[in-house]
Amino acid sequence: MSYAKPVRCGENIEAVLMSVEATPKKSVRKRSAELGVSQSSVHRILRHDLKIKPYHISVHQGLTPENALQRRTMCAWFLRQVREEEDFLRSVWFSDEAHFYLSGTVNSRNYVHWASERPDEVIERNLHVTKATAWVALSAQGVIGPFWFCNEDGATETVTADRYMIDTRFWLALGRFCGHEARGQQWFMQDGTAPHTARGVLTWLTDHFEGRVISRFTEKTWASHSPDLKPLDFFLWGHLKDQMSGEQFQTLNDLKSLVERLIRAVTPEQCEDTIQHFLLRMRRCVQRDGGHIEQLL
Structure with missing residues (x-):
């Protein structure tokens, strides 16, 4: 035999x-x-x-006591909401942008080096390489996007308040996910960059989400210096760029097509797992009094 x-x-x-x-x-x-x-x-x-383990070459900005307190307060609020309403996190949409490079250059967030010890390495990147900028929102229910920042000719444009992708496409897609009547009961999260927090943008968000906005300059604040707590940072961008590692593209359309296919391939189970991991990170952050948590995961 x-x-x-x-x-x-x-x-x-x-x-x-x-x-x-x-x-x-x-x-x-x-x-x-x-x-x-x-x-x-x-x-x-x-x-x-x-x-041996995969090391992500990353940079953490030092946290001030005020930063740590803001992070702990935010995490405690999320945990309290979950205790009061078990399915609360299913209604939260986490949003962000990312750059995808035509040259195949990898950004610092998901640059992986397999080794038995953490490598001492700095990655240099040409700031002028051709890229596409995508906006995506993720929740336990699924993924909406990508929406691209580009002009009518398809050329990438800088993210500004006027171009920020909180627009009709996202609102219609959200209605398809949870129903047009229920979408106003969802929560919307964004970080505090200038385009996100322009007065017109915050007014639009507050009106459409009936005040359920987690951002800078809103009643519920998203803590600054918290990429380790953002589902798109700790899961989606790295997942997509790992799938694209080493790829090079002739055109931006080729690049965008692959990103769109990869996002469509993200499963509901992956989204659910990501939000459960977000909950774990909230707990770890509270245990650390608002400190960085990557080393504990």
Whole structure:
């Protein structure tokens, strides 16, 4: 009787090790395809057999005592809302923008380096490379977007208050998700950048969401310096850019088409899991008195 060779055999473990030593920045997806080993098996070999981890090259801005207090207050409010209404988080839409680069350049948020120790590395990026800027909103119910910041010719435009994508397309899409009557009962979250907090934008949001807005300069404040708490930062952008790692595109339309396909492929289960992880991060932040939490996860 013959037996199939175990996937996590010495031969595959050695192949994964040699691959990592040669190209430590390669994504698991590409490594899996090159080696002919499933992504889940490559993950297990990396973590359990080789004892190495993916490090995201990132920069955390130092928190002042005021920043930490604001973060703790915000997290405590979210946790209190969940205790009072179990399904509260299903009604919260988290929104943000991200840049996707035609050159395939990876930004600092999801630049992954597999190693047994955290690498000491700084990534330089040409600020003038061609890019597309997308706006997306995510909740436990699903993903809305992307909406692109571009002119009639498709050229990328800078995000300004006038161009900010809180417009008819998002409002109509939200109605399709939860019903036109119920969409005013949803909550909307955004960070505090200048285009988001212009007077006209906040007036539009407050009117349409009947005051259910979590932002800077609103009754419920989104704490500054909190990318570690934003679902789009800790899940979606990294997930998308990992899938795009190493890709290069001839046109912005090719780039946008792939981003749109990848977003459509995000499952309801992934959205649910992301919001549950958001809840975990809220709890960890309170335990840390508002401090950064990435090292605890």
